[in-house]
Amino acid sequence: MANTTASKLNEIPRGAVGRGGVLDVAARLFREQGYGSVSLRKIAAAAGIxxxxxxxxFGSKDEIVAAVLDAGIQVVHESMRQAVSALPEGAGAEAILRAAIRAHLRALLDVSDYSSANVRIFGQVPQSVRDANLHTRRAYEAEWDNLLSRLQADGELKREVDIRRLRLMLIGALNAxxxxxxPHRGSAEALSxxxxxxxxxxxxxRQET
Amino acid sequence: MANTTASKLNEIPRGAVGRGGVLDVAARLFREQGYGSVSLRKIAAAAGIxxxxxxxxFGSKDEIVAAVLDAGIQVVHESMRQAVSALPEGAGAEAILRAAIRAHLRALLDVSDYSSANVRIFGQVPQSVRDANLHTRRAYEAEWDNLLSRLQADGELKREVDIRRLRLMLIGALNAxxxxxxPHRGSAEALSxxxxxxxxxxxxxRQET
DNA sequence: CCAATTGCCTAACAGCTGTTAGTTAGGCAA
DNA sequence: TTGCCTAACTAACAGCTGTTAGGCAATTGG
Known part of the structure; x- marks a missing residue:
């Protein structure tokens, strides 16, 4: 038929999906529906291929989900590091912690499908995929541990709190x-x-005793 | 053969698995592996049928998982209600909150596969199953809201905290x-x-200003 | 302008899924 | 003894899963 040429015009340009596009779609679906119920055919359909x-x-489904997990941590990590380092030189514990909490929460709730997908599906993926994500994960945890240790050494945090446990509490609470x-009931900003x-x-x- | 009678002796008695047995096994597997990767064949095999x-x-897989979810909430709810009502009459906000937190956490971490399965898989099950669990869930949430509201009305909790949000924070943090x-790194007791x-x-x- | 590469498509595979139908064997009541 | 109820079994179904192989058109580099 004659319209073969015409129909090309309102088609998606050839290389417009690509690796990045597939990854974006996968991250969104994983966040929305969890790991187990997102098949490759669903991802493909949503990406238009x-x-x-x-x-x-990608070489396998595991490779996709691994890429999503890694990117997810990196987004929050970068966001948190920048927020803290953007603070004025002599910022106190309160300002530092507020900035870090705000950055983590906003990365999760406002910014990125990758970070929210990470939190949502990490507990659902095969062990091997979890293991592959551990290095990236530990780097972010170390960032928090450093920050908290520094504040505790300066005497701004209570001495009796265990740093590792506090970090697990904090990140766990934020991720939850x-x-x-x-977003209709309040902003991530206010929540933070x-x-x-x-x-x-x-x-x-507090009682004034 | 003559051993048909003898072999019966070391077999599992006929009705020993039953509905309850299947449910127990299902709760354990759901907690360990998540919803999506636990098939009926896995449950059956683990139950020995x-x-x-x-x-x-059961009429369907959904019916099993729905039963697990409901039982899960009821265990925590009962545990929390008993802990609070066992307190002496004039117990203050601090004692009440400590008891409630302790009960919730111990039900999750020490006591029941059902409660931990609930937390783990709630976000992974089909929408219809989630909806069926909502009534049970709301009853537990209301228990917390009542408790927190009472304490706030008595002036023991800060006035500016929104009760609903506080409850979501608390339960979310505990569930995380x-x-x-x-358990090798510390008890649920200490954690609470x-x-x-x-x-x-x-x-x-705290600075003494 | 030709050749190679890129990015996609089609068709098929073996294996697993939830679910159904029909069957069988033990225990209990009449 | 007869007959029902309970709790299991076997075998099969249609549909979905991740994955592979081979083909084909469009774009790009020489």
Whole structure:
């Protein structure tokens, strides 16, 4: 037919999907539906290509999910590091912790499908994929441990808190927001303030004894 | 052969698996491996029966997972309610909150595969199953909201904290421990004390201004 | 302008999934 | 003894899964 040429015009240009496009779509689907119920055919369909074509860009499903997991951590890590290092020289513990909490939460809730997908599906992927993500993960954890240790050494954090445990508490609590956060009910910005308030000062009304 | 009678003796008694047995096994597997990668054949094998036999006790896979989810909430709910009501009459906010936190955490980490399975897989099951669990879930949430509201009305909690948000923070933070808690590194008991300490009083070293 | 490379497509594979139907054997009541 | 109920079994189904092989058109480099 004559329209073969014409129809090309409103088609997606040839190389527009590509490895990056597949990865973006995969991250979004993983975040929305979890690991187990997202098949390669779903990813392909959402990206506008066919399932087999994915194997031109990736060697396996594990390779896709591994790439999503790594990118997810890197986004939060970078966001948190920048937020902290952008602070003025003599910033106190309170300002530093508020900035770090805010950066982590905003990366999760506002910015990136990759970071939220990481939190959501990490516990669902095959062991081998989890293991491959551990290096990236530990780097981010070390960033927090360094920060917290420094503040504790300066006497700004209570001495009796174990740093590792505190980091697990903090990141765990922040990540848990993904399960219920609704942008219609309040901003990630405001939420990060509440989290900082509670973690820094607690929820008990203080008696002036 | 003559041993047909003898061999019966070291076989599992006929009705020993049953509906309850299947449910126990399912809860354990869901907690360990997540929803998507636990098939009916895996559940059946772990329970010592064949896949088809499950349909004598349950109408579908969804029915199994729904039963696990409901039981999971009920265990934590009951545990928390008892712990709080066992307190002496005039117990203060601090004692009440410590008891509630401790009960929730111990139900998750020490006691029940059902409660931990609930937390782990709730975000992975089909929408319809989630919806069916909502009633049970809301009852537990209301228990917390009542408790927190009462304490706030008595002036023991800071006025500016939103109750719903505080409850989401608290339960979210407690549930997140499932992802990293290791009984070899410390008890749920000790962990619950740390959580109470942080939530009640915060982590900042208090300056005597 | 030709050749090579890129990015996709089609068709098929073996294996696993939830589910159904029909069968069988033990225990209990009449 | 007869007959029902319970709790399992076997075998099969349609559909989906990750993955592979081979083909084909468009773009790009020489």
């Amino acid at each position: 066919k399932a087999g074509s994915i194997y031109y860009h 927001t993904l399960e219920w956060f609704d 303030r509440t989290y900082a308030d509670v973690f820094l000062n607690g929820i008990l009304e | 064949k896949a088809g036999s499950i349909y004598y006790h 421990t499932l992802e990293w808690f290791d 004390r740390t959580y109470a300490d942080v939530f009640l009083n915060g982590i900042l070293e």
